[in-house]
Amino acid sequence: MRKPELLVPAGSLEVLKVAVTFGADAVYIGGEAFGLRAKAKNFTPEEMREGIRYAHERGVKVYVTANILAHNMDLADAAAYFEELADMKPDALIIADPGLFMIAKDVCPDIDIHISTQANNCNYGTFLFWHEQGASRVVTARELSLAEITEIRRKIPESMEIETFVHGAMCISYSGRCLLSAYMTGRSANAGACTHPCRWKYAVMEEKRPGEYFPVEENERGTYIFNSKDLCMIEHIPDLIAAGIDSFKIEGRMKTALYVATVARTYRKAIDDYLEDPALYEAHLPWYREQISRCTYRQFTTGFFYGKPDQETQIYDSNTYIREYTYLGVVGEVKDGLCMIEQRNKFSVGETIEIMKPDGSNPEAVVRAIYNEDGESVESAPHPKQKLYVDLGMPVDVMDILRRQEELPEL
Numbered sequence: 080m081r082k083p084e085l086l087v088p089a090g091s092l093e094v095l096k097v098a099v100t101f102g103a104d105a106v107y108i109g110g111e112a113f114g115l116r117a118k119a120k121n122f123t124p125e126e127m128r129e130g131i132r133y134a135h136e137r138g139v140k141v142y143v144t145a146n147i148l149a150h151n152m153d154l155a156d157a158a159a160y161f162e163e164l165a166d167m168k169p170d171a172l173i174i175a176d177p178g179l180f181m182i183a184k185d186v187c188p189d190i191d192i193h194i195s196t197q198a199n200n201c202n203y204g205t206f207l208f209w210h211e212q213g214a215s216r217v218v219t220a221r222e223l224s225l226a227e228i229t230e231i232r233r234k235i236p237e238s239m240e241i242e243t244f245v246h247g248a249m250c251i252s253y254s255g256r257c258l259l260s261a262y263m264t265g266r267s268a269n270a271g272a273c274t275h276p277c278r279w280k281y282a283v284m285e286e287k288r289p290g291e292y293f294p295v296e297e298n299e300r301g302t303y304i305f306n307s308k309d310l311c312m313i314e315h316i317p318d319l320i321a322a323g324i325d326s327f328k329i330e331g332r333m334k335t336a337l338y339v340a341t342v343a344r345t346y347r348k349a350i351d352d353y354l355e356d357p358a359l360y361e362a363h364l365p366w367y368r369e370q371i372s373r374c375t376y377r378q379f380t381t382g383f384f385y386g387k388p389d390q391e392t393q394i395y396d397s398n399t400y401i402r403e404y405t406y407l408g409v410v411g412e413v414k415d416g417l418c419m420i421e422q423r424n425k426f427s428v429g430e431t432i433e434i435m436k437p438d439g440s441n442p443e444a445v446v447r448a449i450y451n452e453d454g455e456s457v458e459s460a461p462h463p464k465q466k467l468y469v470d471l472g473m474p475v476d477v478m479d480i481l482r483r484q485e486e487l488p489e490l
Contacts, residue, residue: 083319084326085350086142086242087343092126094336095141096133097409100478101340101437102347105140106130107173109332113145113153113160128167140170144332145183146195148269149176161186171216184213191215193242197269199254201227203234206241216240218328220254221310225322225384232323240325246342246371247330249307249382251277277307311379313345313367316353316360318384335423337406340435340480341374348439370439373404373482407432407481408467417450417468418475426483427459434471435480444471 087103089095098106108130109121122130131141143164149157157179164172165187172190174180175197183192193216194200194209201220209217219228221244232241250257257268259276266272282292310330312319319327327350329342349367353360408420426432428449433441448470449457460467469481 080320080354081323081325082354083324083350084140085343085346086326086328087339088247088329088332088334089130089339090121090332090334092122092130092133093409094334094339095130097336097340097478097480098343099134099137099139101343103139103343105142105170105326106134107142107144107328107332109144110160110164113147113149113157113179124163124167127169131167131169142171142173142193143169144173144195145179146173146175146197147179148197149179150270154178154182158182158186165190173218180212180214193240194218196220196244197255199256203231206231206235206239210236210239214239216242216326218242218244221249222254222383224386225318226386228322228324241323242326242328243319243324244310244330245312245319245327246310246346249310249380251307308378308380310382311371312381312384313349313371314364315381315384316349317357320353335374335406336409337404337435337480337482338374340437341370341404344435344437344439345370374406404433404482404484407483410475410477410479410481412477413475414468417470418479418481419466419468420481422460422465422467423463424483425459425461426481428457430483432471432481432483434473434475435482436476437478442473444473444475446470447472 084104085102086105086107087098089098089106089108095106095108108127110127111121111123127143134141145157145160147153161172161183169190171193172183172187173193173195174183175195180192180194183190192214194214196218198205199220200206200209200217201223206217216239219231219241223231223243228241228243235241252259252268255268257273257277259268260273261267261269263276264274266274284290284292327346329339329346331338331342345367348363349360352363405424407424407426408422410418410420412419426446428446430446431443432446433443435441446469449460450468450470451457452466454468457467
C-alpha cells in the first residue's frame with residue numbers, strides 16, 4: 080500500500096506556514112509569474128526563499144507552479160525565472176507547457192518536474208510519454224475515474240508518481256482549459272488571469288425580445304448555471320489509496336488560512352486513521368464530515384471519480400457558497416497571556432469564538448479584551464489587517480486559528 084502525500088495549496092507565506100502546521104506533507108505555491116493564479120497574492124522571491132526554508136526545516140516539500148500555456152514572449156523570461164528557482168531549490172516545478180518543460184529541464188536539472196493537470200493527462204500513454212521526457216510525476220485530469228487511474232497505475236513504472244485532485248473547486252471546462260474569461264474580459268485563464276465567469280449570474284434573453292432578461296431561478300439568490308459544486312473525497316480515502324495515487328492534492332491557492340487549515344487537518348487525520356486501522360477511519364467518518372464543512376464551501380460532489388456524473392444534479396445544481404465559520408486571524412505570537420493576530424474579519428469583546436488547533440481540537444473561548452498596537456483597550460476590531468492583542472482567558476499557541484461560528488439561515 081502506497082502512503083499518499085497530502086499536498087496543500089498556499090497563496091501566501093502566512094498560509095504556507097498554516098499548511099505546514101496543520102498537516103501538509105507538501106505545499107504548492109506560485110511566484111509572481113508563470114502560475115495560473117495571477118489574482119492570488121503569490122510569493123515574492125524573498126517570500127519564496129523563506130517559505131522553502133520554513134517548510135524544509137519541518138520536513139515538508141515545496142512545489143512551485145509554472146503551469147501557464149506560454150506564448151513566444153514568455154520564453155526568455157521563463158529561462159531567467161527558472162535560473163532564480165534553481166538557486167532556491169524547491170522540490171519540484173509544476174509545468175504544463177512542453178516549451179517551458181524543456182527550458183526547466185535545461186536550467187534546473189536537479190529539480191523534479193511534475194506535469195500539471197492543465198496538460199490534460201487522461202491516459203497511460205501520456206504518462207509514459209512524460210516519463211520518457213524525464214518527468215517524475217503527472218497530475219491526472221479531473222475528468223478521470225478511479226477505474227481509469229487504477230489502470231494507469233498498472234501500466235506505468237512504479238517509480239512514476241500519480242497526483243490527483245481530491246478536494247476543492249471544479250472547473251466548467253476540460254481540465255481547466257477555459258476560453259470564457261479571455262472571450263468575455265480579455266483575460267486568459269490559460270495565462271493565469273482567469274476572472275471566473277463560470278461563477279457569474281446569468282439570465283436568458285429571447286431573440287425577438289432584446290433587452291428583456293428572464294432569470295432562471297434556482298434559489299433565492301438567482302441562478303449560477305455554469306457554477307460547479309466542490310469536489311470532496313474525504314469519505315472515500317480507501318478508494319483513492321487503492322487506486323495507487325501517490326499525492327492527494329487540495330485545490331485552493333486563493334483560499335484563506337482558515338480554509339487551508341480546516342481541509343489540511345481533516346484530510347491529515349483521515350489518511351493517518353485509515354493507514355493505522357481502516358476501522359478507525361470508519362469510526363471517525365462523522366467527524367471528518369463535520370469538520371470539512373467548517374469553512375466556506377459550495378455543495379460537495381465526487382466529480383468524475385465514479386464514472387460520468389449526472390451533470391445537472393451532481394455537478395451544477397444549487398452551488399452557491401455556504402459559510403459556516405468566519406476567519407478571524409492566525410495567532411502570530413503569544414506574550415503576557417495575550418495572543419497577537421492580524422485581524423481578518425470583525426469581532427468584539429464578549430463574543431464566543433473557537434480556537435482551531437492542529438491536533439483536531441476546537442476549544443471555545445470568550446473574548447475578554449482586545450488591545451490595539453498602542454496598548455489601548457478597544458471594544459471591537461472593525462479594520463481588516465489591523466494588528467491586535469487578544470485576551471481569551473486560556474492557553475493559545477502560535478499558528479492556532481481563531482474563527483467564529485455563524486448562524487445559517489433556516490431553509
